[in-house]
Amino acid sequence: MIHRKLMLVVLLFSIFMMFDLKAQDATRIDPEHYKVELENDQVRVLRIKYNPGDESKMHTHPEGVAVFLTDHSAKMKAGNGGEMQLDGNAGDVLWVDRAQHQPKNTGQNTFELIQVELKNSTAGxxxxxxxxxxxxxxxxxxxxxxxxxxxxxxxxxxxxxxxxxxxxxxxxxxxxxxxxxxxxxxxxxxxxxxxxxxxxxxxxxxxxxxxxxxxxxxxxxxxxx
Known part of the structure; x- marks a missing residue:
């Protein structure tokens, strides 16, 4: 289990480092799948939900933490045109770097997660x-x-x-x-x-x-x- 999670983190990191800065905020271009649950000066908390076969538009996220509420199977398109299949379990907790991606639910069931986006944490x-x-x-x-x-x-x-x-x-x-x-x-x-x-x-x-x-x-x- 630990090895599988480490591999998942590596795959996510590889995708998230390849972003195009022209992509947009997920909550603005895809409110069907991304809902703001809480926001203040420190964080923005998103509830993300995809039904089977649902696909988003290319968008960005700042760095933060993703907490998966369900098992998940997704294909992730990256900003450079590459893509990766990602699978995991309910309860997975992952650190995510700043990202551009376009997810699609490739599983048979709805998957849901909470993503905590950090604000100002990397201000240079x-x-x-x-x-x-x-x-x-x-x-x-x-x-x-x-x-x-x-x-x-x-x-x-x-x-x-x-x-x-x-x-x-x-x-x-x-x-x-x-x-x-x-x-x-x-x-x-x-x-x-x-x-x-x-x-x-x-x-x-x-x-x-x-x-x-x-x-x-x-x-x-x-x-x-």
Missing amino acids: KKSLHLFKLPDGVSEKQLRDFLQEMNTAISDEGYPNAGYHLYRITDDHNEYKYFMEGVWPDAATYDKIHESKSWKAAADKGRDMIEKIQAQELYLKAERVK
Whole structure:
């Protein structure tokens, strides 16, 4: 049993390391099979369920843990065009690296699992913003805009990257809000900011962001390894 599980982990790792960054978030492009059960700043918990013969669309997941609730038999297409047959039992618990894949249930029974996706756990680069809300800009306007930006970033294949807004609770005359941008690494930061979907979303809030940028404290930071 241990040998079989180790082999399964190796197969999953091999598939998950071969991803195309253009794939999308599973919950957006395949809500029939992927349902968000819980989400906060640290994790997103998905319930995944495939009936016999069901097949998904190519999508991505950040790193996390998969807990299989049933026996399973699936064919996994990888982003590089390869594919692998994966079989396992109810109770299997696997660590999964960031992945692009397209699963299909090749068994005779429905299979179900819980996948816990980690957020910000591999952030190698952050952008940090301290500011007051400019005249004519409300907290709700900024929050809604950032949610739209995060949707565009998720659609680029990075559901664990994006922006988080915090209200500063200490008395501070100069800054009232803190915004954090989280990115896997510098190359990903550049790729996202050059993407058409990010630019289109950013254009919608350009006036608001320019007002914030005129008086913010802005820093870029990379993780010390």
